[in-house]
Amino acid sequence: MKRLESTEIGKTGAGPSKSGALTIAPASTSCGEVLVKLLENYGVELVFGIPGVHTVELYRGLAQSRMRHITPRHEQGAGFMADGYARVSGKPGVCFIITGPGMTNIATAMAQAYADSIPMLVISSVNARQHLGNGNGMLHELPSQRSVFAGMTAFSHTLMSVDELPAVLARAFAVFDSARPRPVHIEMPLDVIVAPAAHVSVAMPARSAKPCADxxxxxxxxxxxxxxxxxxxxxxxxxxxxxxxxxxxxxxxxxxxxxxxxxxxxxxxxxxxxxxxxxxxxxxxxxxxxxxxxxxxxxxxxxxxxxxxxxxxxxxxxxxxxxxxxxxxxxxxxxxxxxxxxxxxxxxxxxxxxxxxxxxxxxxxxxxxxxxxxxxxxxIDASLDHPARMQHRMLEVVANALPDAIYVGDSTQPVYTGNITFDAATPRSWFNSSTGYGTLGYALPAAIGAKLAMAARPVICLIGDGGLQFTLPELASAVEAGVPVIILLWNNNGYGEIKKYMQNRAIEPVGVDIYTPDFLAIARGFGCAAQHVATAAELAGALRLAASANRPTLIEIGEIEWTGQEQQC
CATH class of the missing domain: 3.40.50.1220 (TPP-binding domain)
Known part of the structure; x- marks a missing residue:
């Protein structure tokens, strides 16, 4: 995948480069610049994305705008960050994504957001209009990128003219404002992104209200x-x-x-x-x-x-x-x-x-x-088995230490238990990827997005050792962005829930006892604070320290006994 360092960005010939990306700076305000201004007028605060040769023209006006750009380490992370931001703020999470592999990378995050009715605006590039659907082997080419994403969006639209931009954005925000909120995908051909658009109005249309019952x-x-x-x-x-x-x-x-x-x-x-x-x-x-x-x-x-x-x-x-x-x-x-x-x-x-x-x-x-x-x-409380009781007691320790925390969960054992036993203090403060699409690796980037939406409250990432390995590099994103999330790592050295599922069905476990790295050393290498805890008192103290830190903290916890006496610590 070609990224920002490509030498083709600096070429100044007429027409497209070999990659298909137009390389001349627009002579006047471009469509990409107008897009940035429109998003700003809609109240967008953050944009998640990884710049590439096919999206740099979307960034032309971004540095001068009021919007902040967050760079994940993978486009799936961009989508999960936008998801977590949207769930906590109630506003759509916005992503700038490159053609082809960038879009297929973010697909899982879009599908999770679609399943859980989360507002997300994914703006991508696509090959120039004259190359669409031709199968000529252009960089990042898909036969029909829009068709791939039509099934995981409220709608997917190809912007064939700069004059369409205000109306298409208005459609997207009408979905977010007044319909079932789901992802919207707008793809912009490379030649449209750089096309002159100074004449395009950036005035806001009337916003839609939600429907009322008969x-x-x-x-x-x-x-x-x-x-x-x-x-x-x-x-x-x-x-x-x-x-x-x-x-x-x-x-x-x-x-x-x-x-x-x-x-x-x-x-x-x-x-x-x-x-x-x-x-x-x-x-x-x-x-x-x-x-x-x-x-x-x-x-x-x-x-x-x-x-x-x-x-x-x-x-x-x-x-x-x-x-x-x-x-x-x-x-x-x-x-x-x-x-x-x-x-x-x-x-x-x-x-x-x-x-x-x-x-x-x-x-x-x-x-x-x-x-x-x-x-x-x-x-129901009396029917809980021993592991569930221990996991619930662990969550009670967290709630006592940080009563106003937001919990962002992955598909992992304490989350499954908390889904049944834990009562959140406020709306938008307990969510996870075990519902709907049910992906792994969601919690860390989604917690980053949640913390960006609500900086004043502690944000707890509840994740297992298997799920964390899906999106572990996003620790670097959190450090770079200055987002002090708290990663509570449930480390049972493998896919424990799936192993139990196999054993309950008399299937010999295969593929679930995975190699587990030294997460504490890795977290410290990324610039995070990190420690292992073995008691409720240690956990409570580590949480309070992490809540006042200015960098992410990883707290590793294993399957230990949480007695009633420890719970009071």
Whole structure:
């Protein structure tokens, strides 16, 4: 892959270089410069990317802009950083990516963001218009780059003229503002990037608002909920901006409320109606089957939240009301009795206006509500096996040491446990890659993006030794960018969860006992602080020290016993 050091950047002949990249500096304001100004006007703060010969013209105006550029060590890292930034800030993460291998490198990150409904704007180069689809063997050429990414984006568009740029960006931000937020890909041919564009307006169009539910549907849903004896709420990541409204509705209905992993924090920990994120457990499944009306808000009702045991055992036999901003999602997985096509906050506000006032008593069965939730949570806690108890106690040590932390997780054992047992204090403060697409290596770059979005709060990267080796070089990115993330490394010397999965199925483990390097030495070599901890007291002390550091810290922890006495340290 050709990068910025290519000598072809300095050529000054007319027309394209051998790589297909135009090498003459634009005589007037170029399309790439106008793009930078437009992004700045949309409020974009950060751009993630690795400059290459096919994207340098996107950088022409970047140094003079208010936007900060972050350089990862791999384009997949750029995508995961943009994802983590978007999840914490609520704003789209923006990437500048080169043609061909840069785009195929970022594909996994785009697919994870697509699965979890995360706003991401990927702006790439593509070969010059006269070379598109010709198969002439141009540098970084794909037969159809746009077609490759159409299936993991809200839309993928080839910018065939500079005059299209404002309208295409407006379409992208309309998706982010008012539709189900997912990645958008805009590819710019090399000759279009450098084309004169001084005449293109950088004025902002009117921004879109999120849709509101039909009043008749709201009234019908309110009637159904008011008549329910055993109402229950299932809230997903689509409700992440509706925490106040969700809590008010749950309390008005006295409805037990389960949150998906991406919805953690919408009800505060220890709220009497909070079921947690345990929809795959037998106890919660039984409770859902008892509910006569289930209100599902901004949730796919998908496998990675409701059937992590993969047995198809989650059912909703009662009436189902679905609220979603995606019309197609209203009809997927479980057939609804009633649908509300709407932003979650708007729909819940409408329901609250239709329901009886707080002074009027709720109508659920006497055994429903808070008392039933407390019994169920006690049953689930009692059912945890020994490793899960130890991992939960470890997470409690972290929460006690850093109560306002943001947790960014990979696919690793403590994350799987925390998905069931851990209650986040606020929305957007617990998320990981075990949902949706389920990739490895996500947590480190995503934690960097999260810390860039929320510098004032500690950001914990929860990752295993196998997953860390996917994106280990991003430690250098964190040091270079001055991002003091805390990497909590669960080191069990291999792919422990997969090994257990194989053993449970009487499969002789193969390929899971991988070589494990000296992570502490590697982290120090990158410029990070690093230490191993063996007790709860050591972990708490290391976390507090790391939270005040000005560089990343790697804290390695193995599978040790966390006793009740240690937990109090």
């Amino acid at each position: 009043p008749r549907s709201v009234a019908a849903a309110a009637t159904m909920l008011q008549q329910a004896r055993r109402p229950l709420i299932l809230a997903g990541g689509g409700a992440v901006n509706a925490g106040i409204e969700l809590q008010q509705l749950a309390e008005r209905l006295q409805a037990p409320t389960a949150l998906t992993i991406n919805a953690k924090g919408l009800l505060p920990p220890r709220h009497p109606l909070l079921l947690g994120s345990n929809q795959s457990t037998a106890a919660t499944r039984a409770l859902v089957c008892e509910a006569d009306v289930v209100l599902a808000i901004g949730t796919e009702l998908g496998e990675t939240d409701y059937d992590t045991v993969f047995d198809g055992g989650f059912r909703i036999p009662g009436k189902l009301i679905r609220i979603d901003i995606d019309a197609q999602q209203l009809a997927r997985n479980y057939p609804p009795s009633l649908t509300l096509l709407s932003d979650a906050a708007g729909a819940l506000q409408g329901l609250m206006q239709q329901l009886p006032s707080p002074s009027e008593p709720a109508r659920p069965d006497a055994s429903w509500g808070g008392s039933r939730v407390a019994a169920l949570r006690g049953e």
